[in-house]
Amino acid sequence: MPNNLLKLSTTPFQKAFFGMTILVVLLFTISCKKEVQEAPFSLGEKYYSDSTQLYLPDDLEATLWAESPQFFNPTNMDVDIKGRIWVTEALNYRLFRNDPEKFKHHEEGDRVVILEDTDGDGKANTSKVFVQDSDLTAPLGISVIGNKVIVSSGPSVIIYTDENGDDKPDNKEVFLTGFGGFDHDHGLHAVVAGPDGKYYFNAGNAGPHIVTDKSGWTLRSGSLYNGGSPHMRDNEPGMVSDDGKMWVGGIALRINPDGTGMKVLGHNFRNSYELALDSYGNLWQNDNDDDGNKGVRVSWLMEGGNMGYFNPDGSRKWQADRRPGQSTVRAHWHQDDPGVIPMGDSTGAGSPTGLTFYESDLMGEKYRGTLLAGEAGRNVILAYKPETMGAGFNLKRHNLITSLREEEVEEAKSRATDEDKSKWFRPSDVVVGTDGAIYVADWYDGMVGGHRMIDSTGYGRIYRITPKGKNLPKPEIDLSTTQGQIQALLNPAVNVRNAGFALLAEKGEEALDAVKEILKDENPYHKARAIWLLANMGSEGMAAVESQLDADNPNIRLTAFRALRQTASDFLPYARQLSTDSSPAVRREVAVALRDMPQNDVEEILVALASQHEGEDRYYVEALGLAMDGKEEAIFPVLQQELGADPLTWKPGYADLVWRLHPNQAIESLKERALSPELSAAERQQAIAALGFIHDQEAVNAMQEIAASELMGAKDRALWWLRYRRNNEWNAFAMEIPELEANISPQIQEDMLELKSILENNTVPKQEKIKAAKTMAADRIGGQMLLALAEKEALSEDLMAEVSGVIFQNPEQATRVLAGDYFTHPSKPAPLSVSEITALEGDPAKGKLVYQGKCATCHRIGDEGRNIGPDLSMIGAKLDQEGLLDAITNPSAGVAFGYEMWLITLKDGTVASGFLQADGPIVVLEGMQNEVYNIKAEDIASRERFSRSIMPEPVELDMNEADVAHLTAYLTELNSE
Template sequence: MGNHVFQNLLSLLLFLVLSTAGCRESSKRGSSKQDSTQHISRSLDLYLPDDLEATLWAESPMFYNPTNMDVDIRGRIWITEAVNYRNYKNDSARFYHHRKGDRIMILEDTNADGKADLSKVFVQDKDLVSPLGIAVIGNKIIVSCSPSLIVYTDENGDDVPDKKEILLTGFGGRDHDHSLHAVYAGPDGNWYFNTGNAGPHIVKDKAGWTLRAGSIYTGGSPYNQKNQGNQKSDDGKIWVGGLALRIHPDGTGLQVMAHNFRNSYEVIPDSYGNLWQNDNDDQVVTCRTAWLMEGGNAGYFSTDGTRYWQADQRPGQDIFTAHWHQEDPGVMPAGDCSGAGAPTGIVINESDALGAEYLGLLLSADAGRNIIFGYHPILKQSGYDLGERKNFISSLSDDNTGYVWNDTAQNSQKEKWFRPSDVTIGTDGAIYIADWYDPVVGGHQLRDTSGYGRIYRIIPKNKKLTAPEIDLDTRNGQLLAFKNPAINVRNQGFEKLKQQGDAVVETLQPLLHDPNPFIKARTIWLLSQSGEKGKAIVEKILNDPDEKNRATAYRALRQITRDILPHAQKMAKDQSAFVRREVAISLRDLPYERTKPILIDLLRKYDGEDRWYLETLGSVLKGRESEIYPELVQLLGQGKPATQWNKQMAHVAWRLHPPAAVDALASRAADTLLSSEERQAALTALAFINDKTAARSMLRLSEIKLADISGQAAYWLSFRQSNDWNQLLDWNAIHFDPAYERRLAQMKVKKQIVLDDNQSTNERKWQVQRMAIDSVGGQLLIGMATEKKIPSILLPFIEEKIFQNPDASIRVQASKYFQRPGAGKIYSIQDISAMTADAKRGELIFFRNCATCHKSNSRGSAVGPDLNGIAKKFDKNSLLDAVINPSAAIVFGYEAWLVNTNDGRSIYGFLISDNKKSIVIKDIAGQNHVIEKKKISSKQKQDKSIMPDPVTNGLTEQQLADVVNYLMMRGAETGKH
């Protein structure tokens, strides 16, 4: 990161005066000319590359709380305001507020000096409650505000809407961040947009086609109380979570392009027809930026949307892998993990106005991290690798990788109030960044009561960028618009040129040789829709030396050609995996009988490594897995036994996992000659087969001697018993405790987070304290303590909770490794002995605290020594000493043992059997645990009694006096009989 750019800082007093005035809201229509001396400047230094500079283009009071931007053909910036932001949570009397509804603002630099000087209200509407998206496409202004996609039409160009139409409605997420986001015009002329996971989304397009999508997610707003996964849309498919969508401009042709996001803020198309997104994580460290494969499942929820990622996290999985279900068949690669944050706007820079090195730069804003990330994506296999992530623009000199959204101390630092909510490219080629400006991002909260916001403009040093004057009534103006870097501006050139059909083809052909590859790509799309002459040219581009152009030509022809199969048959043999994957996805909804020969060609060319390619083939073959599997065993597996399969066959079997593959997968899972990774993959595939034979095979695998398989098979049995396999086995008839195994798996996941230094301290604290108050989690913590694996920073958090563990044996063991609250308390035996005691109270105390281990009066448990007749062995002071200091003299045969197992469990109790194959430990509850010796990692005799001391039991001096008095009286009575 290079030099930082300083902005002018005006007085805080001026800001207070103006912002106070601003709170007396004015909703007057019309424009206001702004002099630079009237700006309320709270600008910060920005760090960016040495050859670029940032200027403060606009700020409050010209607009407030910007959530999204777009650029019109005149180079003006349109803003959605979210002043009425989550008023159910943020007091509108305290925060800046528009009682007549949120507004759409137009900002303009009228004198081309690089700063906005004119601001006007386009519309203020009570239906606008914190809108999250805007698109200016010709005379239509499309605003995304759940539950509706609203289109305002300005028919005469006076910046006043003449018509308002609800294009689509029924989206979930009303007054919620995880809701409807911005529209972008694609290179094909269709509109692309997305919505978050605050469903359900029950949306009917203008042709009557209905989307039904949802998930388990509820909450976040008072209006998001009901949601449901596993819903089927009119295309027969189950779409879940957040969605990327495509629609024709007339509101027909609604189609899901990808699904199962958390809350992707924007999905943006480039000129090749690729889709790009970033996605917010679940307040952990797994935000991502990705190329979005058509039909892709991003993997946030389970495939049917009925389970959160946490429910599906397997022992040994890191959080990023689990969060996006990366080891599950049916899920696309997640892209680049940017860590903790709050991703927002995203755009591809298709201009070289900033310099040739910035052409093709993918910009991804992260409001949490105070940063704009930069990527140069690289075509890899059949998809895109994001390449190296750069800190392109930031308010911080060092990236805030330790970001925690609700960390008050961090958020008090003013340089962290830079909250880029959107990033876009202007008609002049400059980058524009909208800054929400607030101490906090997340949880539907805000702290900046004034609603302050600003827009930065990023330009090259020593170079003036100016917005072109575009006249759409002329051919030159249309071409100028078509070549423009502003995505929705170039759509207007596209539409005007397309209307001319064959007549425009000759004019367009030179653009196929433009040095800017993005202009060539969008020309391919335009030619495909410019009559038969244009289509013929695009068909020739199927032979272009550049695989990206061949793929673009195929995509374009797929949209306009009634029968794509002749082209598919040819391109299925293309040397490029990227092209072949495009061919594969084009076959998904066509009759299998016609596409099967092409699919066989595509399967033959699978390299055994390319996840994008594999997932596409899997989605195309959905419902045909069992039918094609026997052929694939011969075609890819060459008829060999499953344990000798090549990687192509092994991975295809993993992805398709038909019931016919159960025996083959089970044999691979149990084969010691295969690597652990190969065995685990086979086991995973088995777990995704919803069939009795798979469940029975998993049960057998849980009993084999391969530790990596038997342990994971036990996990899968416990997990699947709670969902897909619940009705497949008689769980009561088998010697297996799925409830315990599930709990153990959950606690192992928490243990993994606790030991992960990359997790925030808050997250590790939360997880370790959940372990500390759980009986199974407590066992794991004791095991970690004996192996000295507990990070010292977490010890105080454990000590706060572990002595509240419901398992008395955990509490006893904990006293050896952790500092107990109240530890160091000294009981005076003489003082307690002299107290007036009540045997009746003592009896109640005994049976509440002691009878789980000891018998008295023939009641209680015989885990520890029988206390009948105890008065014959001890006087009062000696008995008090034994109760207060239980480890001072441990009775022979009642020494405690701690046994740790290979899977991380800790069993504490008395050793009552020890033979060649196993040992038996009786725990403090009297339960016997048979432990195979091969599963024991360590076995230690303890120097402390299993009996908890009075502090652990929370006993006072008076209670000790009472219970000892009861025992002495009861023991004396017993001795008389």
């Protein structure tokens, strides 16, 4: 798509951040009418004028619609029926890491602000505070649905009701509470009204989420995740909800507007910032990866689907489950495990934010059906036109709006200075207005993500995107008339549609003919909205929906089935009718609808659906797996009789299905396939993998037989599965395999244990204790033991002082850094001068040498370096020079999620440290040398998670100002995959 450079000269209320200093100046020049309810800033803060470059298609243009001080730090937006933009602010964002003395914040709590363009000139000219509440700490979601303003601010979904329309809340209700992730990016996100009139929302993996709806149904969702905030509760893998299912990690939910009927729609993602629904009822989301793994994704969410971040019970991270030869991205999302939905589009490195689905024709027909996804880490709004592919979707990506045009990346590298703010465009949300325009909120900062900020003024702005040269007037909608309600239903703004939906559904037969007319609309999304509504309008409305089961467009047939499934007393006749539909997507929808139905009622339909699977469609086989969830053992003999009596002649589609279901009854058939030289290596390995997911002694026995064979490829793969499963699901089963090397050797630690016993013995003379402590402080294992003792306050002041003189020379870098939490460095050099660094001109070639000498021991760039800390191959695309400088000079200000260091002490006194990869009967740590420690949970005496980053400050690596300037210049250039 061709691009057009748009240069926006902003008003003097724009911020900049030069080095680490805020100039003490008061300068305000107001060039347009702005109605603000508070003084813009206190003395000591200033905005600087600069210009912003945005690149977008030739047929579109952007204008600056609003900016600070009309609002600050925008996290999320919504649009009301008057066309006003509502914004949640996050000035009080992570103040435990961001100095409240330095950063603008609100002592009274964060706010919800209403912005409006009252004179139709394309810019907001009024700003008012709807609510400021101490219960709002960095809220991440807002929805305006009728007179209800729904704000998501962990741990609660809060509803403020404006009964009299004066733009002030008259009532406040805690709608739902118990979500994890207070003041945390991985917490609770925005609510959105679906085309069915129900509410949809999600929460990230900063659980546990223990939430009871208003009918008494309780969600319990936990996982291994436990980092990023001092407010985090202990997460717990393996919890079971009231539906009897185990939901883990990030979670997507639906609930009735009255707070009853909460239902899980998908789980096991890391942190989807927001859900978007199209009018067919499809759910779209994005998801962030573990920093540095280039696995950010934009996905379609199949109902009930497992998105694959953790293992099924949430006790293991992807690193603990990675198989030989797996790419990082496939391992990261468990893409080769049965029961996991395809990841969608892998977008590389980044920080995904808000998203929406554009269904209007007002921007031009080519934009109808476009998924828009904010990507703050890469300074871009991504665009997709999802294409049906089998039972799923193909997502082809292009940049719609960005501050860095692709062909100018090299130029952007060369001009990345303190004065250049091209990477400060951080789109936090994107919404569609009632006028059909696209509105983009810009957080505007040199940093992005759940760590810290650079901008201290809380500056933010909103852009309005419209067709070039075309006026998009704000419509006047009269909800007192049927026509006005129809107009609301067909409006481009997603939550505005709900007002029309609710009022028309309430009218019932009175509005039936007007709604049926929409079925003639050329816009298929409008037709879909009518279908959802008609299903709620009595028997005649239901009949109209039934007629759409034969529509030419499979999306309409699919929508009709979804609507009837929700409203009909018995939807199985419709399921039978569509079980042989020509569209795999329609059949997929039938399959997921059968998940919790008794087998006797749906067996015929299940067999019909399974018989049409020919292979090469992961979405379809996963839908079949969901349909047969809990029925695997009972349905397998039926499937075997109909589709696969001879294991060696299974068709690809059936082999895929058995791999997905992996019932115990299939063990012998899978073993036969694994040992058959008549099958291809891929077919044999698929059978071996299926056995690896069967938790039964017979599966272990079969795997041992395969490992004892001489069949090329099968033996080694089976041996890997035995060794791998020994440390998790097969731990309790009997097996005989070559022993793994001991991960923690008491022999290696024996000397240190003897010295530790001296420290703990009150009868030992002081000088002998000092000698033992100094010896331990100079040893890799001994240093870790001293950290454990210091954490328990088990060392006297004298010993602490003596250890301080030695431990900062410990051979283990992590020990040297973490010692700073307990011991006093006797001669730590003064911090580097940030102002001096910024005054220097860095040389990227010299910076590469600095990386190789100082950073490659922990960080990888391309094929160089080690995978201990985050991969830096794309860091220049995420942070500008100032952000990089802050990350290098203040490493502990923001520890990357998942890179928190743990220290485990066993009951026998031995210790191990590393990154926690699994927490179950076997606890898995990955150590600083990439060694893996497999520790029985029953052997652990204590465990400690450190909040300090193990990345040293530059002075601790003997780096000077010039080294940091060169390194920053080099890292700024790293923009390619």
